[in-house]
Amino acid sequence: MKVASSAPLLFFDSGVGGLSILGPSRAALPNAPVVYAADSAGFPYGTKSEAEIAARVPALLGRLVERFRPRLAVIACNTASTIALSAVRAALDIPVVGTVPAIKPAALLSKSRVFGVLGTDATVRQPYVDRLTAEFGADCTVLRHGSAALVQLAESKLRGEALDPKIARDALAGLIDQSGGDRMDTVVLACTHFPLVEAELMAAASQPLKFVHGGDGIARRIAYLTQGQNWPASSPPGKAVFTRLDNSVASLAPALAEFGLTQMEAL
Template sequence: MDPARTEFVLDVQPASPILLFDSGFGGLTVLAELQKQLPHAPVIYAADLAGIPYGPKTEAEVAARVAGLLGRLAERFHPRLICIACNTASTIALGMVRDVLETPIVGTVPAIKPAAAMTQTGTIGLLGTAATIRQAYVDNLEAEFAQGKLLLRHAAPELVEAAELKLRGGTPDPAIFTRAAEGLRGQPGGDATDTVVLACTHFPLVQDELAAAFENKVHFIDGAQGIARRIAYLTQGQSFDRQDDNFAIVTGNEQDSAPLLGGLRRYGIGRIQPL
């Protein structure tokens, strides 16, 4: 048996939720895949809007903030499982959070392994936040799974803001996506890039815009499907009873935002409440 599954309390209440946590609403890409795998699972989505963006923060700031918020959320909602649906938070804080919480936790890591199997040219681009692309965790993934490949990294924090704006019904500046594409293609060997890892859960929300900036000449890959499969596996055999619409918990002052709620309803989230 998978050692991670032995940590579960087998007598999980059917209404006990899965908690998805992100700095903002990029984790909705994970929620969409999770709903395909576990359509009846009760889910609470938690967004740290008061702390976004995480990318410019120090590792110590991110680790302390994520651990503190997840501790409060676990105490309040008693989730059966927590998913840190944020690459930056996962690469920095996952180990710490697992040390302090008894709840099983699934993290999010850049999809370098499947990208290495997919590329035909051997050149892979990686778009992420500044904090994610500099992590030793990414170095280790590259060393383990992308030997003999060229992995080009580019920090594209503007894409986080663009995704959040699009979710609220706004139209991001196309130049944002052009800069992201040029940030990879402008590096030595970048013209051969045929596969791009979206190493931030926000980025698939603007994948269509990115595809246009890359002139539809690259394949994109992210970890949402794999994360959803992992959650489904770890909750295998458990009962689910969603008694109401899924809802979002947010830090900050956007719980009354009509444009935001309109965007969230597309993901089955019926209300927003403050933490």
């Protein structure tokens, strides 16, 4: 099927976390039209029930696809992907790329065979994480910790607010203080918000740690699925769409502009 050059890539997250996926994707496909959709009215997802997310995400993505007619959709949110990816794929007639915890790269990277999975409360308890761990980290000790505060830290950072370093320290302590945590050498950032505060996590680490996440791999997947398609001759302005526009969203405008998102509107 021929795809119009104006058809955008659609990125979806509860908040600004998906920007950690959008960044490498724009680097890989600099002329791609982009719509970045944030469910600000439903934020945060990590503290919601599976049933709420399973109902909300497919319905919202259906509305977004109907409105913007994208060539491809990216669920740039680990929580939404681990819960609703299959339902979204069944409901939409375009390719849908999910974001899953980078457990395979962590298992390949870890020398101590102890690594952590740092995500939202909803993500770290998912059976999907159990399956990835069994498949790729069976010989490893895999520690898990959920941090809602770290999600808020990333949102605050992009608003230019003062940051409390204790939040990053406490998030890492949730892993390090577990049995075997003193031998942990790698941490999976299993929430797309967390790469946005990787510098704060590195500064807070009490032992040498490598951080891994899926942004570059997702970008390669998008490039593969869209190879041979037509793109505009130059990069068009990106559009940021929110399910609720308020003052907290308005304060994100400078950070969004750094990712090429210069237009803002409500869904």
